[in-house]
Amino acid sequence: MSEDMGLIVKTMARATIPLIGIFGAYVISHGHLTPGGGFQGGATIAGAGVLFLIAFGLSEAKKRYDHHVYSALESLGGLVFLGAAMLGLSVAFFYNTLWRKGIAFAGEPGTLLSAGYLPIMNLAVGLKVFAGLVSAMMAIAVYRRWKE
Amino acid sequence: MSALPFLIIIPLLGAFSMPIISLFGEKARSAWAMLVSALTLGVASKVFYDVWSTKQLIVYTLGDTTPLGKGVNFPIRILWEVDLLGALMALIVTFVGFMAIIYSIEYMKHDTGLEKYYTLILVLELGMLGIVITGDMFNFYVFLEIMSIASYALVAFRNDTWEGIEAGIKYMFVGSLASSFILLGIALLYGQYGTLTMSYLAVKIAQNPTLVSKVALGFFIGGLLFKSGAVPVHMWLSDAHPAAPSSISAMLSGLVIKVGGVYALTRIAFSIYATSISIKTVGWIIIFFGCVTLIVGNAMAVIQTDMKRLFAFSSVGQIGYILLGIGIGLTAYGTKVGDIALAGAIYHIINHALMKALLFLVAGAVLHQVGTKNLNELSGLAKKMPLTSFAFLIGAAAIVGLPPLNGFASKWLIYESSALYNPFLAAIAVLGTAFCTAAYIRVLFTFFGRPSEVVENAKEPGKAMIIPMLILILAIIIMGLFPWQISDKIMLPTVDMIKDQLHYVVAVIGGA
Numbered sequence: 001m002s003e004d005m006g007l008i009v010k011t012m013a014r015a016t017i018p019l020i021g022i023f024g025a026y027v028i029s030h031g032h033l034t035p036g037g038g039f040q041g042g043a044t045i046a047g048a049g050v051l052f053l054i055a056f057g058l059s060e061a062k063k064r065y066d067h068h069v070y071s072a073l074e075s076l077g078g079l080v081f082l083g084a085a086m087l088g089l090s091v092a093f094f095y096n097t098l099w100r101k102g103i104a105f106a107g108e109p110g111t112l113l114s115a116g117y118l119p120i121m122n123l124a125v126g127l128k129v130f131a132g133l134v135s136a137m138m139a140i141a142v143y144r145r146w147k148e
Numbered sequence: 149m150s151a152l153p154f155l156i157i158i159p160l161l162g163a164f165s166m167p168i169i170s171l172f173g174e175k176a177r178s179a180w181a182m183l184v185s186a187l188t189l190g191v192a193s194k195v196f197y198d199v200w201s202t203k204q205l206i207v208y209t210l211g212d213t214t215p216l217g218k219g220v221n222f223p224i225r226i227l228w229e230v231d232l233l234g235a236l237m238a239l240i241v242t243f244v245g246f247m248a249i250i251y252s253i254e255y256m257k258h259d260t261g262l263e264k265y266y267t268l269i270l271v272l273e274l275g276m277l278g279i280v281i282t283g284d285m286f287n288f289y290v291f292l293e294i295m296s297i298a299s300y301a302l303v304a305f306r307n308d309t310w311e312g313i314e315a316g317i318k319y320m321f322v323g324s325l326a327s328s329f330i331l332l333g334i335a336l337l338y339g340q341y342g343t344l345t346m347s348y349l350a351v352k353i354a355q356n357p358t359l360v361s362k363v364a365l366g367f368f369i370g371g372l373l374f375k376s377g378a379v380p381v382h383m384w385l386s387d388a389h390p391a392a393p394s395s396i397s398a399m400l401s402g403l404v405i406k407v408g409g410v411y412a413l414t415r416i417a418f419s420i421y422a423t424s425i426s427i428k429t430v431g432w433i434i435i436f437f438g439c440v441t442l443i444v445g446n447a448m449a450v451i452q453t454d455m456k457r458l459f460a461f462s463s464v465g466q467i468g469y470i471l472l473g474i475g476i477g478l479t480a481y482g483t484k485v486g487d488i489a490l491a492g493a494i495y496h497i498i499n500h501a502l503m504k505a506l507l508f509l510v511a512g513a514v515l516h517q518v519g520t521k522n523l524n525e526l527s528g529l530a531k532k533m534p535l536t537s538f539a540f541l542i543g544a545a546a547i548v549g550l551p552p553l554n555g556f557a558s559k560w561l562i563y564e565s566s567a568l569y570n571p572f573l574a575a576i577a578v579l580g581t582a583f584c585t586a587a588y589i590r591v592l593f594t595f596f597g598r599p600s601e602v603v604e605n606a607k608e609p610g611k612a613m614i615i616p617m618l619i620l621i622l623a624i625i626i627m628g629l630f631p632w633q634i635s636d637k638i639m640l641p642t643v644d645m646i647k648d649q650l651h652y653v654v655a656v657i658g659g660a
Contacts, residue, residue, distance in 0.1 A: 078160075
């Protein structure tokens, strides 16, 4: 039995994986404006990873997956979130100093570059969720054998 | 600026950066874990000293300087509220966590996947610190889940052993069910009162004590008794503690069941419900479970042949004493007897965390050096591993409650108050201790027998495993030398602060 799925599925996957990725990126980056956000967008992009794995097979996915990179990306997401939360530490933990002081992301409410640390946190959470879900999925996919 | 947020920031930073740090190799990884937990211990000491020296609650709001919203006089933000009990728990959590991390450098040397191990152990510490400092119900739930999920993963960490997986699955199913009880209770309270802040919830429930609030309290007590391993629902504990790596058993038994169980129970009962419902009933329910736990836990410890399983059942038994103290503290609320009982319970939380951590570290050293924890094979260990056996002797004597050691004072407070409150309860407590003594004397006699074949070639573990044990012995002995000073200077003020529900509320609402 071959590992990958048929030609139709693979071709469709080639077409849809970028679309899923772009939509996920949209959900993440507009997290402070529209429904969705870091978790939802990150899970959507990880869905593109799942599609890649089952359409093209494990060996193809293994070539493009480096455990260390994803592990580092995941912790980077966490660190960025923590860093954003610490920006206003002179007032309080999680104080939205970017927005309150108008330093960055301080545009008109409703525009993309508004809401202070929220877009940064959404990006961080999206990165973390994506990297974490893909790592977990790959770890399960490569898990030894069906029986001893 | 308050040191309080660093209690969360530092372990969070340590856990998040662990995968990156471990790219630099094994040494960097363990050094980073030690550094992070040492810094956290420093911050916790600072917070404890601040609260203890001023006898003032620390209220810390996330996101702004005041918890109150603009134009409204109720709290809208997540806030952390630390009284002396919270600060004391934070101190003991970081202390035992630090010891466990030093210990695991040598103990976990032969295992793989250690970057995940250190991440998880820091996350476990983070979850417990969050529980003890939080003043928000949902924040409490989130930290409870952080703690629980980290401990599920750590119990099943050695996933090539069947018992690790079995215990992990059992713990996860039971623990998730218990967490969902707590979440359901929180949802009911939010639906009824529209707030999640503990102190404002206390006001709202006092104004309008509905059936819903009682049902929610029932869910909380149910869920938290699960988490603390009280008797009808202790079955996960006796499997999880033996199967986990010993450094983790030390944290689970010393900290997780106290922070996620009895501490949270105390906080919810005293800070939220104390003035609004009949706490006498609640107290008797807790006393009932405490007495059952005390007898069953200690009695089951007597018949075990597996060393760590014996310690696990003994933990169940000791939780019984703590629950008994808290229960009497609730039923005799506002009287001298109630104060003494509650002080004894809190004192016993701290003492038992120290001695059970020591005992599990001893069990880990034996398992690491000899390769078995079956007591039938371990006779004569005292000749080959004198230091470890001495550590066991101290831990066992402390847990039974021999006078020069720390277990005496806390148990004495519980005996005294239960005898004053109801002699029948004192009789049950003494019966539990009789079983406990029997269990530990059995182990002691095994240690001091003729060396068996298995222990023939045993020798002492290395420095990284000995030093945490020595520090814990030192702590137990020093705390044992000044029992009444500690009780008067720390435990009784703690009780005063817990009982002062008005202050707990006013510190947040600000008299509005």
